[in-house]
Amino acid sequence: MTMLQLFWSFFQIGMFSIGGGMAAMPLIQNQVVDLHNWLTLTEFTDLITIAEMTPGPIAINSATFVGIRIAGVPGALIATLGCILPSCIIVSLLAWIYFKYKELTLIQGILEGLRPAVVALIASAGLSIFTLAIWGKGGFSINVQSINYISLLLFSVAVFILRKWKPNPIFVMVGSGIIGGTVYLLM
Template identity: 80%
Template sequence: MILLKLFWSFFQIGMFSIGGGMAAMPLIQNQVVNLHHWLTLTEFTDLITIAEMTPGPIAINSATFVGIRIAGIPGAIVATIGCIFPSCVIVSLLAWIYFKFKELTVVQGILSGLRPTIVALIASAGLSIFILAVWGEDGFSTNPLTINLVSVLLFTVAIFILRKWKPNPIYVMLGSGIIGGAIYLLI
């Protein structure tokens, strides 16, 4: 039964996650944290971090991680297949349609209409992570004492470095992780 739930949950995520891995994060959060309570919000944030750092698409890495956590190796396989199956079918179908009808303005209009939705999904995922990093699991608060100053400082410095010198983001993530880890060990 749990394997069927894993497959169905990640099938839905794979079916409706348009725009890449980060756009799928709100869908994964809804299924894994809110609906099935397989992970807490903190564990979900850790999942995002691990899925970002490991090679491969973030949604598939997330499916594999959640599947292993919930039902071991069979869970990882079932969740991963559930996540990629809709994409394989949809991409094959869309490729056929696109090459057959790419000159139609309706097709171009549909693609243009999807862009703002994708941006909103990515922004929603980013905002959720930002709120969790700055205020914790309790969420946004107007009380300044609840703000995690280390997170705000690391975020501000990382944004500044990325905008000013445009280094490889991996180096910024690695540096932030090392500095954050050192700070939290000292505190």
């Protein structure tokens, strides 16, 4: 019965924690502390601290931790499976719908409407990283002295290499990192 409760509790958390890890915390607290008394409130705050420090989503880290605490490794597997299963089902369903109806004009219109938004989001993230690399935390400035010329040169050379010879971008990133690290160590 405990395994079923673990699975169902974290299935609900995985299903309804829309908005990321911080949005999932009240759901996790409700299931783990209030409904099932698997953890005390103090232990729950420790759980959130550990889940924040470890790589991965908070809900999955919490499921693994609570599962181990309640039923050992099988409990961790069941709770984690319960947490990720809703996302797997939803994504699989959306993929099935897409492949079945991708030729429909409505679907094509939706996707064409989403493309500029996705490009804008990627460009915004790239511009933020570029601004941080070239001007630092202060952001864009007309002041020529605030420009990091080493970063600007590495960026320009990397773009030139990528456009001219079209190598694997990972090699260009690793090479830029090695050259940049070496230059900054020697300075």
